[in-house]
Amino acid sequence: MKSEFDAVVQGMHIHPVKSVGGHDAAQAVVEPWGLAGDRRWMLVDTDGTAVTQRERPRLALSSAATLPGGGVRLSAPGRADLVVEPPEPMAATGVTLFGTKFKAVAAGDAAHAWFSDYLGTEVRLMHLDDPARRRTIDADYAPNGETVSFADGFPLQIATSASLDALNALIAEGAHPEEGPLPMNRFRPNVVLDGTVAWAEDDWSRISIGEVSFRVAKPCGRCIITTTDQAGAERGKEPLRTLARHRRIGKALAFGVLVIPENTGTLRVGDPMRVLA
Numbered sequence: 001m002k003s004e005f006d007a008v009v010q011g012m013h014i015h016p017v018k019s020v021g022g023h024d025a026a027q028a029v030v031e032p033w034g035l036a037g038d039r040r041w042m043l044v045d046t047d048g049t050a051v052t053q054r055e056r057p058r059l060a061l062s063s064a065a066t067l068p069g070g071g072v073r074l075s076a077p078g079r080a081d082l083v084v085e086p087p088e089p090m091a092a093t094g095v096t097l098f099g100t101k102f103k104a105v106a107a108g109d110a111a112h113a114w115f116s117d118y119l120g121t122e123v124r125l126m127h128l129d130d131p132a133r134r135r136t137i138d139a140d141y142a143p144n145g146e147t148v149s150f151a152d153g154f155p156l157q158i159a160t161s162a163s164l165d166a167l168n169a170l171i172a173e174g175a176h177p178e179e180g181p182l183p184m185n186r187f188r189p190n191v192v193l194d195g196t197v198a199w200a201e202d203d204w205s206r207i208s209i210g211e212v213s214f215r216v217a218k219p220c221g222r223c224i225i226t227t228t229d230q231a232g233a234e235r236g237k238e239p240l241r242t243l244a245r246h247r248r249i250g251k252a253l254a255f256g257v258l259v260i261p262e263n264t265g266t267l268r269v270g271d272p273m274r275v276l277a
Contacts, residue, residue, distance in 0.1 A: 007273040009209060010161055010194035011184075016072045017041040017125070018150045019052035021063035021230065022188075027268040030212045030261050033131040033148050034155035035190050037066040041084075042095070042104070042150040043115055043123045050097045050150075051123050053225045058119060060230045074111070076118050084111045089129040097150065102134045137260065141217040146260055154258035157220055158201065159189040166198035167255065170242050179238040185230045186239065187222070189256055193273050201257045202249075203275075210271030214259040221252030 015022030018039045029036040041064070043051040053059045062076035071085040084107050092103035106112070107125040116122050128134065128150055136145045137154060148155050164184055171180035184192055191209065204216045222243055227235045243253035 006195035007160075007193050008195055009191060009267060009269050009271045009273070011192040012267060012269060013185075013188070013190055013192075014038045014066060015188060016064040016066050017043070017074075018050070019043070019054075019056075019059045019225070020074075021060065023063070023065050027266055028190075029266050030156075030264055032146060032155070032261060032264065034151055035267075037070070038190060039150040040070070040128050041072060041107070042097070042126050042128070044095050044126055046122055046124075048093065048095045050095065051119075053228055054223060056119055056121075057228045057233045057235060060228050060233045062115075062118060074114060079114065079118055082110060082114045084108070084125065086127055086129065092129075092133070093126075095126055097134075098152070100135050104128050104133065137217075141215075142260055154217055155261060156190045156214070156259050157188070157256055158191045158193065158214075158259055159184065159187055159220075159256035160196045160198075160201055161192060161194045162196050162198040163201065163255065167239060167242065167247075170246050171238050174242055174245075176237065176241070179236045182239055183230075186226045186228070187220075187255055188225070191267065196273075204257065204277075206262075206276035207259070208274045208276055210267050211263075211265040212267060213262040213276065215262060217258045217260055219249050219252055219254035220256040220258050222255055226255075 012025045012028050013022055014025050014035055014037050016037055045051050064072045064074055074082045087105045087107055089105050092105050094101055095104045104126040107127055111125040115125055131147050131149050134147055136147050168181035207214050226239055240253055247254045
């Protein structure tokens with residue numbers, strides 16, 4: 001029988017621009033607010049409000065790769081790649097993410113035009129030069145005042161391959177099995193663990209992965225982005241339909257867990273995971 005002592009890091013994923021495709025990583029530095037380079041950029045509309053795949057599923061077809069020094073290389077179908085360097089942190093302007101207002105720095109006209117032309121609507125690319133600009137995580141989960149980047153609410157998201165297999169089995173047994181099986185990229189996790197039993201993460205309070213320990217804050221509630229095919233930008237009903245029937249935890253349609261680092265360090269593919277509490 002599998003136990004947590006069999007679990008290892010199967011894969012890691014960094015998404016430099018919120019809601020834009022990211023890239024795999026063989027290793028990644030864990031900072032207090034998440035993996036280095038993860039979700040440090042975000043698109044906003046003319047009012048400064050975050051623009052994500054919730055409103056613009058076409059963002060799934062674009063991608064961003066981290067560059068030395070914190071810049072990104074942007075790619076999208078039908079467009080030449082664009083390299084964007086971190087802007088000077090002298091002219092921070094207000095942005096709004098899930099009703100919370102804080103300041104970030106505009107990337108520059110070339111980046112704004114690149115994404116605006118791609119989406120067919122005016123947007124700006126913003127950089128979070130200092131995660132301390134954003135509010136701290138909900139004090140119920142982060143009594144020490146931990147903060148977060150442009151991620152939805154917590155520094156890292158962890159998922160397990162066993163739970164994805166179990167979810168896909170439930171989809172196959174449902175009324176519309178043709179929508180499955182779903183790949184892990186529907187859920188955009190930072191770390192994917194292999195070797196656990198399905199839904200083992202429901203019982204974790206603290207874990208360690210390699211040299212880093214984490215507090216498990218809560219299950220990750222899922223939104224409409226998970227119904228968006230990341231390879232084609234089309235939307236269906238899964239996995240939300242199946243999660244609503246089988247994985248409703250409180251008000252959340254849950255898959256994966258949200259965690260807060262207790263220390264910094266480097267994670268590597270193949271690192272062992274241990275359940276501490």
